[in-house]
Every structure is written in C-alpha cells, then in structure tokens.
Amino acid sequence: IHQRSSVRSAYQDLFIEGGASGGVRGNCLVTGKTNVPIALNETVIKNVWGGQPAGCNIVSYNARAFESYGKTERQGENAPVSRAAAFAYTTALNHLLRKDSPQRMQVGDASTVFWAERQAPYETICGDICQDNPDASTDKVEALLNAVHSGHWGPMDKDLRYHVLGLAPNAARISIRFYHCVTLQELGQRIAQHFDDLALVRGPNDARYPSLFRLLTAVALQNKADNIPPNLGGAVVDAILAGPNVPYPSLWLNAAVGRCRAEQTVNYLRAAAIKACLNRQQRHAALSSISLAPEKEFLPMLDLCNTNPAYRLGRLFAVLEKIQEEASPGLNATIRDRYYGAASSTPVAVFTTLLRLKNAHLKKLSGGRVASFEKLLGEVLGPVTDFPKHLPLPDQGRFALGYYHQRQDFFTKKTDDTTTNPTTHTASLEGTTA
Numbered sequence: 001i002h003q004r005s006s007v008r009s010a011y012q013d014l015f016i017e018g019g020a021s022g023g024v025r026g027n028c029l030v031t032g033k034t035n036v037p038i039a040l041n042e043t044v045i046k047n048v049w050g051g052q053p054a055g056c057n058i059v060s061y062n063a064r065a066f067e068s069y070g071k072t073e074r075q076g077e078n079a080p081v082s083r084a085a086a087f088a089y090t091t092a093l094n095h096l097l098r099k100d101s102p103q104r105m106q107v108g109d110a111s112t113v114f115w116a117e118r119q120a121p122y123e124t125i126c127g128d129i130c131q132d133n134p135d136a137s138t139d140k141v142e143a144l145l146n147a148v149h150s151g152h153w154g155p156m157d158k159d160l161r162y163h164v165l166g167l168a169p170n171a172a173r174i175s176i177r178f179y180h181c182v183t184l185q186e187l188g189q190r191i192a193q194h195f196d197d198l199a200l201v202r203g204p205n206d207a208r209y210p211s212l213f214r215l216l217t218a219v220a221l222q223n224k225a226d227n228i229p230p231n232l233g234g235a236v237v238d239a240i241l242a243g244p245n246v247p248y249p250s251l252w253l254n255a256a257v258g259r260c261r262a263e264q265t266v267n268y269l270r271a272a273a274i275k276a277c278l279n280r281q282q283r284h285a286a287l288s289s290i291s292l293a294p295e296k297e298f299l300p301m302l303d304l305c306n307t308n309p310a311y312r313l314g315r316l317f318a319v320l321e322k323i324q325e326e327a328s329p330g331l332n333a334t335i336r337d338r339y340y341g342a343a344s345s346t347p348v349a350v351f352t353t354l355l356r357l358k359n360a361h362l363k364k365l366s367g368g369r370v371a372s373f374e375k376l377l378g379e380v381l382g383p384v385t386d387f388p389k390h391l392p393l394p395d396q397g398r399f400a401l402g403y404y405h406q407r408q409d410f411f412t413k414k415t416d417d418t419t420t421n422p423t424t425h426t427a428s429l430e431g432t433t434a
Contacts, residue, residue, distance in 0.1 A: 012084075028081055030089075036083075038080045038081065039076055042090060043086065043090035044057060045093050045167075048168075049169070056173055093167075107233035107236075109169070110177045110237070111167045111168070114164045116161070126237075160183065197275070198215075201301045215269055216228045219259050236252060247280045247284045253393065256274050260340075262341075298401060303405070311401065312402060313351070317343050317399075319373065323373055327361035347388055352387070
C-alpha cells in the first residue's frame with residue numbers, strides 16, 4: 001500500500017502541512033521554505049561509533065545557556081528545520097549508517113558515509129581505498145584510475161555529484177568531522193593524486209595501491225589498529241578529498257618518523273607515508289610563498305639530483321650499512337640497529353664514528369668493490385658541507401626517505417636509466433625491485 005502514489009501523496013501532504021491546527025510553524029533553514037511545520041525534536045541517529053547506544057542528535061539543546069531569544073525549552077525554534085527535511089536526512093543517515101551498509105566505513109573515530117546522486121559503478125570507491133581488502137579493492141581502484149587517465153567514464157558519470165560525510169561523537173551529540181561534495185571526475189582525480197603522492201619503488205610483495213588501513217597501522221605502535229591516533233584517519237581522508245594542494249595532517253608524518261626511529265626500520269608503507277606528507281607540504285608551501293624558491297618534490301625512486309643535506313645523509317647511512325654488510329656477511333645486527341635513531345636526529349654525533357668504522361670495513365673488501373664504494377661515497381657526500389647538529393622532524397623524514405631510496409637502489413635491476421634519470425615516470429618503476 002505504501003508504494004501507491006495516491007497514498008504516498010496523501011501522507012506527504014499531511015506530513016508537510018501537519019494538519020489544519022496545532023504545531024509550531026516557521027522558516028526551514030535547510031530547504032528555505034517559509035511558514036512550514038517545524039520539527040520540535042530531531043529523530044535520533046544511531047550506529048555512530050562511540051556515540052550513545054540509544055542514538056544521538058546533530059541538532060539539540062539541553063541547557064539554558066544554549067537557548068536564545070526567549071526560546072526556553074522550545075527545541076525546534078532555536079534551529080528551525082521543517083518536519084519533511086528532518087525526516088528526510090535522519091532517515092537517510094540511519095539507512096547509510098546501518099551495520100551492513102556497503103556505503104559506510106569506519107576511519108578512526110569518524111563514521112564515514114558516502115553516496116552518489118544516483119546509483120553508479122564507483123559509488124563505493126571510498127570504502128575500497130580505505131578498507132583492508134586488497135583482493136576486492138585493487139581492481140576497482142585500478143578501474144577508477146584508468147578512467148581518470150583515459151577519460152572513459154560511463155554515460156553522465158563524469159559530472160555525477162558524489163558526497164562524503166564524516167560523523168564523530170561529541171558527548172550527547174554528533175559532530176560533523178568533514179563533508180565533501182565533488183563530481184565523480186574530481187573525486188577520481190583526487191584519489192589518483194593520493195596514490196601518485198604515495199608512489200614509491202617497491203618490492204614484489206608490497207601492495208600496488210596500499211589501503212588507508214595498512215598505511216595507518218604501519219605508523220601505529222606494534223602495528224595494531226587499536227593504537228592508531230583517533231583523529232588521524234579522518235584527517236587523512238579529509239586531506240585526500242580536499243584536493244592535491246591540501247597538506248596531510250602533520251600527525252601522520254610525526255607518527256611515521258617516530259616509528260622509523262623507534263623500530264630502526266624504514267619499510268615501504270612508512271616511506272610512502274613520509275613521501276606523501278613531504279610532497280604535499282612542499283606543494284602547499286609553493287602556493288603560499290611567492291618569494292622563496294619552492295623545494296623540488298620527491299620522486300618515487302632514488303633522485304641523484306636531490307642535494308638536500310638530510311636526504312643525502314640518509315643515503316650515506318644506507319651506503320655505510322651496505323659496506324658493513326658486505327664486509328661482515330651474516331651479522332645479526334647492523335649499524336642501523338644501533339645508530340639509526342641518533343643518525344636521523346643528531347647526525348654530527350654519529351657520522352664521524354661511522355665514517356671511521358667504514359675504513360675498517362673497506363679493508364675486508366676486494367679492490368673493485370672498494371673503488372666502487374669510494375666513488376659512491378664521493379657522489380653522496382659531494383653537496384654536504386657539514387653534518388648538522390640537529391635535524392627537525394621534516395628533515396628526519398627526508399633522512400628516512402633518502403635511506404629507503406638508496407637501499408632499494410642496491411636491490412634494483414639496472415636494466416634502464418630509471419636511477420640516473422630523475423624525470424622517469426612513476427609507472428615505469430612498478431614491480432622493478434628484486
């Protein structure tokens with residue numbers, strides 16, 4: 001019965017008009033309609049992670065301090081929303097937030113829902129890039145990126161508007177963490193830029209398109225999801241959808257650098273997060289400052305033209321570790337396990353000792369290898385005039401990225417000029433690491 005047009009029309013008219021008598025009438029702040037019945041109490045919204053089990057409200061007043069203009073205990077008149085609009089958005093949110101919804105994902109403490117104006121092939125793409133399900137998501141992400149590069153969209157999909165809403169608990173209410181409304185083409189371009197910022201030379205077992213879940217757990221204590229900072233996931237998603245010139249949260253860079261120092265390990269996911277954060281910062285700074293020369297963005301592979309001292313010191317540390325490994329194969333611990341944290345933060349206190357130890361290690365190698373390493377050390381140390389006393393956080397990230405790039409270069413097949421040509425496109429590097 002409820003699907004009959006006459007029944008729906010009669011119910012809708014009765015609901016909107018609210019009967020001939022009774023009820024508060026006013027101007028709706030959502031639709032702009034005047035003299036319409038106002039919803040006195042918003043329907044509760046359920047299934048927001050961390051919220052009240054019975055449900056929460058986006059708009060509510062529960063203390064006299066929040067009431068104004070004499071509207072004491074008259075809830076709906078403080079922020080008037082029509083009954084029709086209140087019913088529409090609360091019903092839609094409860095539907096999107098249901099536990100089995102494919103259009104809902106949990107990003108940190110933000111319960112995130114997403115929808116398109118109509119059903120489309122990429123309607124659940126946000127969930128695909130964030131959830132840790134590589135077998136199911138890789139093909140969808142790749143299809144989206146191919147559509148971005150080739151321009152092959154479905155009929156009318158190019159300008160289809162796409163919505164992403166992040167909700168987080170705030171005591172008895174729900175706060176809007178972020179909201180974005182973009183066309184599907186803009187969404188695809190921003191997601192493509194996100195993966196381009198993350199692009200890094202990788203090993204055969206590293207994910208081509210790492211999910212946000214894996215990126216966040218890689219920078220968390222003990223790689224556990226429970227230790228991810230609550231606000232970090234939502235802030236990263238907000239930056240992805242806001243555009244390519246919006247910096248990623250500084251907390252992400254801080255966490256990635258901190259885990260590299262604490263565990264003395266610069267793995268693929270941490271290096272990718274560091275590269276993405278640094279490139280976004282440099283892009284944002286280039287737009288904000290006209291007088292200063294913008295810093296060059298980091299490439300996915302080893303960049304021989306990058307003269308940044310911190311990046312060069314990271315490369316130097318990787319070369320010294322490689323010399324030690326070849327001089328004393330089978331070591332249980334290398335200089336990385338003992339000196340990485342100090343080398344990346346206070347280089348002057350460590351590198352003089354490491355360079356002295358290097359001479360003892362070179363004596364154990366053949367003449368050809370010694371000449372090769374000496375030449376490489378000269379190339380790395382060429383632009384470095386002095387060892388800094390202290391490296392700030394961004395430079396510690398550059399150190400980690402230089403170390404990772406140099407280590408990967410040692411195990412990369414030199415079948416082309418990808419190392420010596422810093423302008424080589426990202427796509428040519430995928431899967432080249434031994």
